């Protein structure tokens with residue numbers, strides 16, 4: 001039996017034709033699943049009982065299993081989800097003032113191994129299928145069932161989304177489609193440690209999706225220590241691309257501030273020079289301490305001084321104290337199993 005969430009609209013259309021069903025039924029099924037988030041087929045009132053029963057014999061419409069949910073004092077919720085093969089992933093629902101943000105995982109573990117990240121310590125286990133990406137979104141949507149307002153989706157959970165590009169692309173096509181989940185591309189951010197080939201690809205495939213780049217250091221050498229991907233993907237190539245490629249949205253640079261590693265005024269000066277000429281915004285994220293990693297959060301004084309230096313030099317800077325720290329759902333804290341710590 002095929003899992004419906006792994007099928008694109010066209011793939012399902014082709015299959016349904018082979019079953020002798022009319023292809024408009026695919027749009028109806030997509031609307032029940034992705035827009036109404038309804039898996040009780042008795043309620044699929046615009047599809048005949050006969051067709052519904054035929055359909056359900058061929059396709060599995062069950063979501064991945066939610067096995068745990070934790071909530072912090074501010075309403076941030078972390079979801080532990082079990083996949084078919086018993087691997088586990090985490091997704092985070094963040095309640096903002098006027099909207100919700102879904103933080104979605106793209107891989108089980110991560111191959112990038114950033115020194116400050118709990119997911120990186122798990123190592124890479126496998127890519128998520130497009131259905132496993134979509135399933136997270138539907139599980140989180142279920143949680144805010146009656147809510148009809150704005151939802152932002154950020155691919156900042158476990159994994160490097162651009163290293164799972166084909167499945168990410170398939171999921172994004174359904175998320176943004178008028179026939180699928182109908183979430184505007186402008187509300188979606190893909191965060192990357194920097195895989196230039198796929199940065200270029202996603203800019204071509206989804207020009208309205210926002211890109212967020214994890215900078216975290218003031219030059220390539222220092223970045224190599226924190227993010228080994230910098231040994232293969234040189235910072236200057238990526239920044240040159242950001243400087244020269246015209247896009248609709250500003251690039252967001254994420255900078256995790258770590259005590260005595262990258263939080264000095266000297267670093268702020270270098271970051272300011274590095275990003276000169278790029279239409280951007282900088283998110284400063286004070287490091288979220290993790291028992292298994294020996295980095296510390298900088299002092300408030302250093303954080304403010306770093307921010308002030310960049311602001312005075314004309315940058316838009318947002319200081320983001322991560323939500324969900326007490327349930328280990330803040331930036332860099334997601335991990336469902338540890339391999340080598």
Ligand code: SF4
Pocket residue numbers: 110111112113114117118119120121157158159160193332
């Ligand atoms: S920060 Fe992102 S890219 Fe780096 S190890 Fe963690 S999940 Fe992977």
